[in-house]
Amino acid sequence: MDDALVAALRTDGRMSVADLAKRVGASRSAVSARLEQLKADGSLNVVAAVHPEFLGLTAYAHLAIRTSGRSQATTDAIAALPAAAFVSAVSGDHQTVAELRLPDSPELYRTVADIRGLPEVEQVNTLVYVDVVKGLFMPGRPLPPWLRLDDRDLAIMLRLQADGRESYARIAEHVGLSPSATRTRVRFLVEHDVIRIAPVLSRARPDAGLVCGIGLNVRGAGDSVTAALAAREDTEFLARTIGRFDVVATIAAQSARALDRALEEISGRPDVVTAETWVHLRIAKERYEWPLPTAEELARR
Structure with a gap:
């Protein structure tokens, strides 16, 4: 039942x-x-994630960090950064990987520099995202330019960030609207990609399986590679990048055998030149909730 519930x-x-x-x-x-x-x-939570454009986040990067000695302190220090959306201890040539989300490139550079300055860090390898092709909470289109939201919309979004399935009646009590008006506003926010409401599964549950990162170098533009990866059910995340890889993805599997089979299928494609993989050993941070702008800040945009 659980798999069917999550799929629905x-x-x-x-x-x-x-x-x-x-x-x-x-x-x-x-x-x-x-x-x-x-x-x-804690196995399953349904939450709302807000469109990055609405949050003013335009600079995304994947970091692979090599450390000397023990890596846990470095992993935890990066996880404590407000800009870190995802941080994990991994196997392979690097000991920690992280995803950063920031308002612009200068802030991204400063944050990467701060990470390079951590005591045990030997090297930080940075991939800058061109675009996110697949991601549970990533939008497939920009926000409409005519979009205007008010304090009540923001209050609704704040409630849904905490509990994406909170009843319309309960939300209405907190935002000063009727349940029917609240339902209309929630549907508007979802239909225009301001928010995405989806389930988040705990990585610590007994049946969580394995999660693996893969970086690819591809021939040409790599459109066929990204299309094939995006179509796979086991692809949780997929982005085109600039850096040592052209494409980076996250693959999930229930067993080592299933993961091996998936990675063989991907790396064996004729349009894939090289593939590098890393297994997520301990996910230190997976963040979906971000501070919302105020109505006054929105009015100044």
């Missing part, structure tokens, strides 16, 4: 319990109880 929630994070029950072939009471149990033990 990925299509609509606010799908009703009745519709979820139809999707997974179980009773409403069973689905409701299972969702509550998964939320209570």
Whole structure:
């Protein structure tokens, strides 16, 4: 049931319990109880992620950090940075990888410089994102230029960042709208990609499986490679980059054998020149909630 629930929630994070029950072939009471149990033990949370453009984040980078000696202190120090969206201890030539999100390139450079200055850091290898081709919370299009939001929209987004399935009635109580007006605003925010509501699975759960990063050098523009990777169900994340790799991706598998098979399929493509992989050993940070701008800040844009 769990896999079916997650798959359904990925299509609509606010799908009703009745519709979820139809999707997974179980009773409403069973689905409701299972969702509550998964939320209570931290295995599954449904949250809203806000469009990076709305947050003023335009500079993205993937960092691979090589350290001397123990790496945990370095990993944890990077995880403490506000700009770090994802930080993990990994196997391979580097000991830590991180994804940074910042307002512009100068701030990105300063943050990378700060990481280079950490005591045990020997080298930081940086990939700058050209675009994100696939990502659970990454938008597929820019925000409409005519978009205007007010304090109540911001209040709704704040509630949904904490709980993407909070009832319309409860949200309405906090934002001073009727449940029907709240529903209309939430649908507007989702339909225009201001927010994406989706399930987040705990990497610490017993059945979490393996997560692997892969960096590719490709022939030419690599459009066929990115299209093929984006179409794979086991691809969690995919970006085109500038740096030592042309493409970087995250692949998930339930077993080492399944992961080996997936990596062989990807690296064996004729349009892939080289492939480098790393396995995520301890995910120190996976962040989806970011501070929202105020209505006054939005008005000045």
